[in-house]
Amino acid sequence: MFTNNYKMADKVIEVNSIYEKVHHYCREYLTDEPADFSVTIAQEDIAFEKRKSDSEYAFEGLPLPDFTEDMLEETAVYRKIAEKMPEYDTFVFHGSVIAVDGQGFLFTAKSGTGKSTHTRLWREYFGERAVMVNDDKPMLRITDRGVTAYGTPYNGKHGLGCNISVPLKAVCILTRGEKNSIVRIGKSEAYAMLLQQVYRPQDPLKMAKTIKLVDRLAENTELYRLACNMDIEAAQVAYNGMKG
Template sequence: MQSCYIKLAAHTIKVNAIYETTMEFCKEYLLPNDICGCDFDLEITVEQKDIELERQKSESEDIKECIPIRHFSDEYLETLAVYRQIAEQMVDYDTLLFHGSAIAVDGQGYLFTAKSGTGKSTHTRLWREYFGERAVMVNDDKPLLKITEDGVTIYGTPWDGKHRLSNNISVLLKAICILNRDETNHIEQVSGRKGYPLLLQQTYRSAEPLKLMRTLELLDRMIENTSIYSLGCNMRPEAAKVAYEGMQTVTSKERRETK
């Protein structure tokens, strides 16, 4: 068993893993063992049964999607098992695992989400090309979102998609954008009720009733205090300009804060 300490969403986590490759996977978030000692917020331990559960889940998803069953190594599946356990416990710290591509421009965070294969990563790449050094990738796949009364903070994590695009940073969330393919680029603000089904689908949900209830409470709070947009996007360079400019409207929350 290998042990290390990582820091995610401002919390120190002790990870007990089978494979040393898990420590390499989390290297940008590692903390010195001699400094942390017994001082950590939560602890997770991965066993072989957890790895087998990830294999079963992966195979079930492949069957559901009608694609050939993929065969992943135990080392890779362990990283999934680690994040699943972290997500299970993070809800107790008002923090959710969310499936989306998060980018910051001028220090403000924008979170793009959509059904698989729609082009979240492609769209945030357009943002990096359009804004240059003003744009910084937070996480391209599974960021953590901490929900407080002051708003939502997006945190980078090592679980950042096949392109491994992330940074160990945190930014306040400006807006969430639901991405849709279209022939023309257009954006509009939508109600939380309209966006709720997809946002719920993209949020990690525990099977444990109390944790699930807490997840739903946090999701409701996030939607209530965050501007949500729907973007029709043709994946051409001007899509980034249309999306960014469309999300600069002053929100009701911002109006209240300036009074």
């Protein structure tokens, strides 16, 4: 068994794993602080991830993946952490967070719409003013003071992100369009997408807590819909529409 502590979203997690690879994956979040909670992986957790991935690929009509056990363990660790975080008013969200001048902007959309491409345009447009927080699975913590977005090790296939936190200024639902335009929307227009993109715990009580947290996110964060054509002008239009 391999054991280390990692700090994510201001909580320290003791990870006990069968394989060492997960600790290399999380190395940028290593800490010697005492743990707030621990996750321990057993062989049945790896078997569960294998069954789940096989069923998802089969449903899509794709060849079954040949994931190694240490790769499956990485997903098992992620799942156990994500299941626990709602207890700390925090959840994992599928989206891309970029910060400009210390303010975070979260882009979310259906798969394949171009979240990563759009945030790349922001980095090109703003240069050193822009910092990639997380390109796939940031954590969002909801408090009475607002919403904070955190980097996590789970930062997408390109590994874009870092171990920082920023106040979240806005959430933007990305769509494709011939012309770049952005509009502010209400909770009712955004809610279905927000609920679709949040990590949904298997435990009913934690799922109920997650729904309450999504409600607070929608009520206390500016919400927008952006139509963009993936020209660099899209970054300018989006930022000017949301910066306030």
